[in-house]
Amino acid sequence: MTSPAESAADHADRATATATDYAPQAPVDATPDETPALASVGPEYAATSPGGERSTVNLDGLPAFRSMQGTLPSARFHVKRQMMEIQALMPESWKDGDVSEEDVLADVDKVDELFSKAEAMLLDRAKDRAEMERWLCAQENGEQALMDAFSVMAEQLGN
Numbered sequence: 001m002t003s004p005a006e007s008a009a010d011h012a013d014r015a016t017a018t019a020t021d022y023a024p025q026a027p028v029d030a031t032p033d034e035t036p037a038l039a040s041v042g043p044e045y046a047a048t049s050p051g052g053e054r055s056t057v058n059l060d061g062l063p064a065f066r067s068m069q070g071t072l073p074s075a076r077f078h079v080k081r082q083m084m085e086i087q088a089l090m091p092e093s094w095k096d097g098d099v100s101e102e103d104v105l106a107d108v109d110k111v112d113e114l115f116s117k118a119e120a121m122l123l124d125r126a127k128d129r130a131e132m133e134r135w136l137c138a139q140e141n142g143e144q145a146l147m148d149a150f151s152v153m154a155e156q157l158g159n
Contacts, residue, residue, distance in 0.1 A: 057145045063131040065153050082121055083154055089114040115143065118150045125153055 068076050091107040091114075093099070104111050119136070126132035132149075139145035 057139060057141065057148045059148060059152060061135060062149055062152060063135055064127045065125045065156055066127050068157065079125070080157065082117075083157060086114065086117045086121060086150070087154070089117065115146060119146055122146065122149055122153060 068079065071079075089110055091103060091110055093103040093106070122136075123129050123132055136142060136145060136149070
């Protein structure tokens with residue numbers, strides 16, 4: 001049992017504590033986990049292409065994205081709004097996951113805008129823009145790599 005003096009001191013400590021006193025601190029040598037939160041639960045939760053199929057692009061070397069931690073709420077919301085606008089540009093025919101050359105040619109202007117905006121956002125959110133540019137340029141199927149990387153970024157922003 002604590003004495004009244006100890007109890008009063010403990011109460012005073014808690015009353016003057018700030019939110020930063022309780023903020024979780026990661027160990028100095030911790031490495032951030034960039035995988036989707038449920039990726040280890042099953043393959044259906046791993047990164048997929050926009051249509052939901054398994055990616056044919058090796059995403060192991062995908063450069064890291066900047067964290068949203070420490071970002072003001074309005075800036076965070078702006079990034080999410082950009083993401084939604086870009087996702088809305090995806091042609092309806094792509095949503096089944098089976099994208100053909102005809103699908104691309106049918107909506108070529110929309111696809112051009114989709115790729116341009118997705119690439120701009122991907123490069124803007126990259127921790128190292130030059131590294132992300134090199135990664136995209138090195139891909140055999142650049143368009144697929146762009147959309148797969150965009151999906152990974154969207155999943156990470158949702159975590």
